[in-house]
Amino acid sequence: PVPTLSGGFGGEDGLVAYCREHGIGLLIDATHPFARQISRNARAAAAVLDIPCLRFERPPWTPAEGDDWRSFESWQDMAAAIPEGKRVFLAGGTQSIEIFTQRDDITLWARALNVAGREGPPNVSFINAMPQVEMTEERETFEQHGVELLCCKNSGGHASFAKILAARDLGIPVWMLQRHTPDPSARKQMARLQIHDNVEDVVLAARQIGRAYAISAPSIP
Known part of the structure; x- marks a missing residue:
């Protein structure tokens, strides 16, 4: 070994x-x-x-025809650009949460590990979980919460691509933190x-x- x-x-x-x-x-x-x-x-x-x-x-992931993707250099820039009233699903890990929870004029679902029992503002809900493997499961999550915008990293690979496929299927815009x-x-x-x-x-x-x-x-x- x-x-x-x-x-x-x-x-x-x-x-x-x-x-x-x-x-x-x-x-x-x-x-x-x-x-x-x-x-x-x-x-x-x-x-x-x-x-x-x-x-x-x-x-890195690359957009397919019809995808509505936008790239950002920082979480701060991404969070600041979100229109008021948007229903946002954040899948950027714990480092992004503090930045996005400062927006009290959006509805936010933040998925990450080690957020069980975490308290936040009334407009924020935490999901303590890994990304779903199946696109249908991610789509169900987005539909359940009425998600209008997906914010995530451009991680590449297959492990967390299901959320991208679900957003594509539902016509949800995807904002990504670009790599350095x-x-x-x-x-x-x-x-x-x-x-x-x-x-x-x-x-x-x-x-x-x-x-x-x-x-x-x-x-x-």
Whole structure:
């Protein structure tokens, strides 16, 4: 079995120390597209250690014909743009909730983990749950609450795409927090970074690096 570590490393310095202690010769960053801090730490640690860093980043969702999508650079901008009186379903995680609950002139349903028992303003309802897997379940949720606008992250992948399909089916506009790309000014960090949008390419790159640096690379069952 592959050794696993659950929890943080203690920032960039902690990750550098861990890699040095265990003789790590390659970093593979497969975190969530919006887990920006750990990705920054991985790039920075790879630069300090002068080792390669591979980033797996699933492709973002793209609109289909007829979709009503709008992109925003921040939750603050998104929340501020919501018209008064809108019935909004927020699926942006706990970090977005504090921002959206400041709007007392909308009706808000906020879905996230660890919000059970949380109290908010009268216009806000919390749903302590993961995204539904089936489109029909998400559609039922939207219809039950009369949702007029879906606010979420452009996470990509299949795990939470059902809500996008449900919004498409019901003709509900979708507002998305767009992704931030790594700062190109951090040239030393970027020089050791490779970004791939599928697992097979990450494994292939790891094998190539393994042959070049004589380190073990992962395998696909």
